[in-house]
Amino acid sequence: MKIPENIRREHILNAIQKIREDGVPDHAQSSTYDVVYEEERFPPKLVMAYANIFANGEELDRRNFEGGRGTECFRILEENGFRIVEKKKYQLQTKFDVEKLKEDLRKTGLLLEDRLLNRFVTALLAKPFVILTGLAGAGKTKLAQVFAQWICEKAEQMCIVPVGADWTNREALLGYPNALNEGEYVLPENGVLNLLIEANKPENAGKPYFLILDEMNLSHVERYFADFLSVMESQDRIPLHPETEIWKGCKVPGQVGLPANLFIVGTVNIDETTYMFSPKVLDRANVIEFRVTSEEMKRFLEHKTPIDLNNIRGKGAGMGKAFVEMAENRKWQLKENKNLTDTLLDFFNKLKKVGAEFGYRSAGEIYVFVAIANQLIPDWPENEVIDAVIMQKLLPKLHGSQRKLEGALRTLGELCLKEGQDIEDYFVKDKVIEKVKYPLSLDKLVRMYKGVGNNGFVSYAEA
Structure with a gap:
């Protein structure tokens, strides 16, 4: 021809x-x-x-x-x-290297702190559902996007979906059976179901797939995302249509699961148009807050480095299989760690007084996070790792009135200090937070304390 x-x-x-x-x-x-x-x-x-x-x-x-x-x-x-x-011949690597990620990211012009990248990557491996919250325009969606582009071989392994304010059920993500024509399934235009189907194929088991939900709290998460939240824990499958004779010719399977090679990242902005997360959602995710320090803003304003993401596409694809294998590993063993155990018990007892204590699932996920961090980033200081899990897994469920939280916030703040330090210096006298035991968590608790004092009510996301 x-x-x-x-x-x-x-x-x-x-x-x-x-x-x-x-x-x-x-x-x-x-x-x-x-x-x-x-x-x-x-x-x-x-x-x-x-x-x-x-x-x-x-x-x-x-x-x-x-x-x-x-x-x-x-x-x-x-x-x-x-x-x-x-065609690129991606050389498979037997080990995932977070330092290579940092090196490649620096070349793009993105200003992302190493500790933030440590937390993000480790959180994804510990539990493949991460919520990024904090300042609008700080790079939440960009981080999720650039990591997916870096580690995926093809663009089809990633799906970015802006959540609609009118999403009241699962149809926006999973489509629905055509009620007028039995045996026909209506796929969502955003490509989410196609991504799930591809991720579930046996031949793709070693490839990472990413679902990025932009502004996921613009609608009630518990409504449109209920099937996902349930299957995350049950390891069951989401039913899509009856598996009867008339459906045999349908290309959409009767059920779809959330395989270990699927990673879900949601971004969150807090304003009068958005909804707060329920404990059910927060309990299933690692919540990572984005903040921009004055030093980071100064560096951005002085250098004004143009952002170029083209050069990062597929640079980490050779490590995709190793990344998935780490995420699939359910046998992470953490060596005895008295510091971590004592800290978790202290926080459990204090959080219990305000009805925000954590359960076995969260405790188990914290131990997995620390075990992965120890292997992935051996030089990550222990107190920084514990600080990260307090911030990501324990504090997000805190919300309530001044009467309920004011005393508890001060008590929790005291757990973040070293011996001999005075909580008044930070909660009342505005001393710069440095050289404390858990600075990340203390900074958050101070902001929540000031917020509840000014407004009479505070939540983790709003402080």
Whole structure:
């Protein structure tokens, strides 16, 4: 079959845009070469097949023409200014290296603190559901996006979904059976269900997949996300449609699970348009707060480094399998750690007085987090690791009135100090928080204390 000679650059660009929007169909991937455009890679024969739609009104049958060096397909692409390269051969690494992530991120111009990256990566491995909260515009969504781009081989392994204020049930994420045509399933346009289906395929078990829910509290999380929250703990599967005879021809399976290679990241902004999380949600996640220090803002204003994420795509893909294997490991063993045990018991007893104590699940996840941190980042100081788990797993459920919380916040603050330090220096005299036992948690408790004093009510997310 001869490829029409009237295919021009604009037709090829339209084809690339179509692939970006629709994704690459099954069995359309190239095995040897890619067309490169704006640092993204596309299957050459698929590009040519789609380009003919815009040039001549129909898609070319890829079985009827050849791809490869010296072929008509490649000649037309190169004559129109497109570069064709051999496919990346990602070298699998047996160990996930967080230092390589930090090194590659620095080259993008993103200002992300090493300790924040330590917490984010370790949290994902300990429990693949992380909520990023804090200052708007501080880089919450960008962190989730750039990490997924770094560790994923293909763009199809990531799905970013802006949550709608009108989401009242699961249909926005999982679609629904067509009530007017039994045997037909209506897929959500945002691609979430497709991502879940791909992640569940046995051949993809070693590849990480990321679902990023942007502003996930713009609607009630407990309504649209209920199936996900339930299956996270039960390890069951989410039913989609009846598995009867009439549904046998449907491409959507009757049930879908949340496999160990699926990582869910939600971003949260707090204002008058959003909803607070229930303990059910907070108990199933690691909550990481974003703050911008004056030193970080100064560095940003002085350097104004342009952000370029193109160079980071796929740089960590060789470690994707190792990352998934770490996340799948359910046998993390933590050496006896009296400091951690005593600290957790102290916080449990104080939190219990205000009805915010933690259960066995949270305690177990904290031990997994610390065990992973010890292996992944051996030089991460113990008190910094414990500080991180207090901040991410124990404090997020704190909310209430001044009468309920004021005394408890001071008592919890005292647990963050070293022997001989006075809580009044931080809660009343505004002393700079440094050289305390758990500075991250103390800073949060001080902000909550001031918030409850000023407003009569406070929550973790609002302080």
